[in-house]
Amino acid sequence: MAVEWKPGREALFTVSGNEFPMPEAKILLMEYQYGMEKEYSQSGASEFWKQKTQSGETFEEYLKNQYVLDELIFLKTLNLLWEEKKPAEFSPEAEKAAADAGKAYYLQMTGPEKEMSGASEEDAVNLMRQYRKAELMQEALTAHMNQEVSQEEARVISISHILLRADPGDQAGREIARGVAERLLEQIRGGEDFDSLAAQYNQDSRTRYVIARGETEEAFEKMAFSLESGEVGEAVETENGFEIIKVLNSYEEALTASNREKIREARVRSAWQEECREYLKDKSVAVNTSSWENAQLQESQERSEKRFFEVYRTYFPES
Template sequence: MKMNKSRWMIAILLAACVLSVSGCKDKKEQADATKIVLTTGFGQDEVFRIDRLSCTLPEIMVYLTNMKNQYESVYGDRIWEASYEGETLEDNIKETVLARVAKIKAMNLLAQQKEIALDGEELDKTARAAAQYYESLSSGEVEVLGVDQELIQQMYEEYALAGKVYEYLIADINPEISDDEARTITVQDILIKTYSLNENGERVPYSTQAKQEAYQRAQEACSRARAGEDFSSLIAEYNEDENSTYSFGKGTYDDTFEEAAFNLGTDEISNVVETVYGYHIIKCISTFDRDETDRNKVKIVEQRRKEVFEEQYSAFVEGLTRNMNTKLWAQVGFPEDEEVTTNTFFEVYKSYF
C-alpha cells in the first residue's frame, strides 16, 4: 500500500531531501523562499549569489555528483531513464541540489545575523573531514569537479554552520505529545486496485466496468472475512499489493483509510473502504503499539521543531535576493565520465558530526 507515495519513484525523489539540514519543502515553497533575480556580471563559474554569499559550479558539482553516484550504487544506472509526471529524476535532483545549496547559504547568512559561529573543535572537524574526502578523490575526479581541499573545507564549514543554526533555533522546542496524538496501530489490509500502470510507471484509472468488477471482488472478500474466514488466507487470494501489514500513526496514509482503520477495535474488520488506490478491507491487529507510539512521539517532536525552524527561517529569507546565472545553470548536468565515482561527501561529514 502506497497511500501517499506513488510507487518507488516518489520515495527516490523524497530521498533527495538528505541534502537539507531541516527537511523537505515543495518546489513552490522553495521558490517563494527567496526573490529570484536574473542578472549579469557573474564571476567565473558563479552559479548564483544570495545576498553576500556566492555559489560556484564546483560546489554544485560536488553535491550533484555525489547524489548521482549514491543512487546508482543502490538502484543501478538505469534509474535515470525513469520519469514522474513528465519530469526526469535527473532534473528533479538538479533542482533539489540548487534549492538545498541556496538554503545552506541563506542559513549561513542567518548565522551571521545571530552571531553564531563554529568553535575551534568544529573547525578542526571540518578540516579533517575535508582532508579525508579530498584524499579519496582521484586526479580525474578533482579535475572534473574543479575542486581543491580548501573549497571542500569551505563547503563542510557552511554545511556544519547551517546545522548549528538549525539546532540553535529549535533548542527550546520540546512539546508534550500525548499517547492519543502519537497512537500507532497495526492493521492487515487487502487492496484490490482500481488502476493500472503505463510504461512510465504512472497510474491509469480503470474503466467504469473494470472498476465495478474490482468492487465486486472487494465485496466478496469483505463478506468472506466478516463471515469468519482466515484473513491471512484471504490476503493470499485477493491482495494486489506487495505488502499487507502496516503499523502507522495519524497523518501517514490516505485520510479515508486512516479514519476507517483508527475506528476499528482489535480483530474488527472494516467495510469496503475506497481510496485513490482501490478498495480496501482492513483488519485491526492492535489498537495501540507502545513501542511504535513512543517512536512516533519522537517523530512528531522533530516535525514540530522543523515547523518552528521553517517559520523563523522563512521570515529571514523573505527579503533576501538570489541572483541566478541561468545561462550557466542550463549547462549543468551529471558528469559523463564513468571514472567519476565519488559518493562519500555526506558520509564523511556524518562521520565527524
C-alpha cells in the first residue's frame, strides 16, 4: 500500500521504513538511461526522452516510473526477503567481491556522473552488495521450479506468406479475399513459384518472417507450426484477411536455443516477482515522488567506459 512521503528524507522510497538511498537510485537511473539510448541509437539525444509512448507518457517518465522505480522496489524487496529468510550466509568472499566491484565502478565514473548521482564509493559498494544478495535470493525463491522448457515450446520457424487484406466487418471483401487465396493456392499446387506470386499479391509490407509461439494469431500459429520445411498450408482466415503460409525452415536451431533460454528466464523472473508482490501485500511503500520527478538524466557525453552491470559481472560471473 502506497503512503504519503514525509519530506526531508534523502531516499527514493521506503518499504515499511526501510530506505533506498537516492544516490544509488540515480546511479541506476543513469545506467538504464544509457542502455535505452544504446538500444534505440539515440545516445545524447535529449529530444528522444521528450517523445511520447503509446500510453501518453514521455520516454523519460516511462524510464523513471515504469522501469527503474519498479526494478528498484523489487531489488529492495529481495534484499528484505534475504534478511528475513536468511537462505544462506553472505560469505566474506562475496563481501570482498562487492567491495572491489563497487570501488572499481566508482573510480572509473566521470565527474559529471558523480555530480549527477551524488554517489559516493560507499553507495557503489552497497549497490553491488544489494544486487548480489538479490540475485542469490532469486535463486533461492526459484530453486524448486521445474525450469525445463521443451524444444517444441521454444521452436522458432521461418516462413513466407501472402496476405490478402480484408477488414473484419467487411463480409463481401473477405469473400473476395478468400476467393483470391483459393485461386493462388491452386496455382501454387500446380507448380507456380510461391515467391513470384507473393511479389504480385502480398498486401503486407513484408513477405518473410521469423516467428515463435505466442507471437501470431492462434489460427495462423496452428497452421504455421503444423507444416514441415518447404510445405504450403491451406489458406487461413485471420483478423487481417486470408493468408497463405509457406514454411521455409521448420526449426531454426540457433534461434530456438535462444528463445528457450528467453522463455526460461521469463518464467523464473515471473516466479520471484510474484513472491515479492506477495511479500509487499501488507507492507507500506512510500515514494519520494517530488525528488524523483526532479532527478535529471545524464546528458553529458563524458561517460564512463564500463557500465555498472558490466563491472558487476566481472566480479560475479553468471553460473
